Amino acid sequence: MSTFTVKDFKSDLKPVWCPGCGxxxxxxxxxxxxxxxxxxxxxxxxxxxxxxxxxxxxxxxxYGFNSIHGRALPIAQGVKLARPKTTVxxxxxxxxxxxxxxGHFPHTARRNIDLTYIMLDNGIYGMTKGQLSxxxxxDQQTKTTPYGVFDDPMNPLKLALSYNAxxxxxxxxxxxxxxxxxxxxxxxxxxxxxxxxxxxxVTFVGRxxxxxxxxxxxxxxxSHDRSSVEHAWKVCNEAGKISLGVIYEASRPVYEHxxxxxxATAKRVGPTSFDGLLKDYxxxxxxxxxxxxxxxxxxxxxxxxxxx
Numbered sequence: 020m021s022t023f024t025v026k027d028f029k030s031d032l033k034p035v036w037c038p039g040c041g042x043x044x045x046x047x048x049x050x051x052x053x054x055x056x057x058x059x060x061x062x063x064x065x066x067x068x069x070x071x072x073x074x075x076x077x078x079x080x081x082y083g084f085n086s087i088h089g090r091a092l093p094i095a096q097g098v099k100l101a102r103p104k105t106t107v108x109x110x111x112x113x114x115x116x117x118x119x120x121x122g123h124f125p126h127t128a129r130r131n132i133d134l135t136y137i138m139l140d141n142g143i144y145g146m147t148k149g150q151l152s153x154x155x156x157x158d159q160q161t162k163t164t165p166y167g168v169f170d171d172p173m174n175p176l177k178l179a180l181s182y183n184a185x186x187x188x189x190x191x192x193x194x195x196x197x198x199x200x201x202x203x204x205x206x207x208x209x210x211x212x213x214x215x216x217x218x219x220x221v222t223f224v225g226r227x228x229x230x231x232x233x234x235x236x237x238x239x240x241x242s243h244d245r246s247s248v249e250h251a252w253k254v255c256n257e258a259g260k261i262s263l264g265v266i267y268e269a270s271r272p273v274y275e276h277x278x279x280x281x282x283a284t285a286k287r288v289g290p291t292s293f294d295g296l297l298k299d300y301x302x303x304x305x306x307x308x309x310x311x312x313x314x315x316x317x318x319x320x321x322x323x324x325x326x327x
Contacts, residue, residue: 041139066107068090073085073110089123140216141219143155149222188265201264208268245268
């Protein structure tokens with residue numbers, strides 16, 4: 020049996036992120052998590068949208084799909100439903116996932132499709148040179164808000180919880196060891212897993228973003244009940260600190276399993292069984308084959324509406 024190492028998941032492409040970008044830490048965490056999970060590279064698909072973080076599939080030696088802006092989740096769902104045994108990870112930024120792609124988030128969560136969605140949140144549009152993003156907060160000056168931000172920022176964790184995601188966690192790219200553990204747990208979870216990874220943009224927010232986050236982060240302790248929605252809401256609504264770890268985890272039916280059960284029901288034995296309908300269709304097709312004009316005329320008359 021082959022043993023996979025971090026090297027097995029590194030592609031020949033070199034990241035083009037800015038020096039110091041938090042995305043390097045997330046990429047390193049993904050390498051280590053995949054190696055720890057011992058997943059064959061050819062059985063993993065990483066799908067992304069557009070943005071700095073969405074370049075990530077090219078740096079990992081698995082199957083990858085760099086789609087259009089905001090469409091990481093539809094692509095990921097399509098792959099998982101077509102190949103259920105494949106491990107599917109969707110990658111995107113806060114702008115990609117909460118702005119143009121925001122409409123896909125609730126429907127992926129409510130279906131509870133067995134895939135992992137990692138949102139690299141830097142609170143800015145980095146690739147397009149520093150505009151306001153859905154998670155930009157405070158009085159931050161950006162290219163599109165030179166006098167500061169007065170919009171309330173979106174909270175990805177509160178959205179995931181309200182959308183009924185069955186696994187929710189938050190990590191920090193500056194803490195690779197913890198992020199590795201979160202990714203491993205998210206991938207192992209049967210159902211839709213959402214991870215918000217705080218990944219500072221040193222170019223358009225500043226290097227001090229790392230320091231600000233480090234001053235606020237605390238690890239969730241054993242007193243936090245991961246199965247409690249009430250406990251999860253408290254974490255999502257907290258002020259003055261940033262809790263890291265698994266915030267919520269619940270066991271729910273997985274979409275693919277329910278879909279397979281429905282297919283089995285549709286093929287049930289009886290007068291309306293799938294095999295019976297298919298046989299009737301084949302017999303009917305032969306009876307009305309375009310062999311003679313008479314057959315075609317009879318078939319046409321059968322479906323002609325009556326004259327008033």
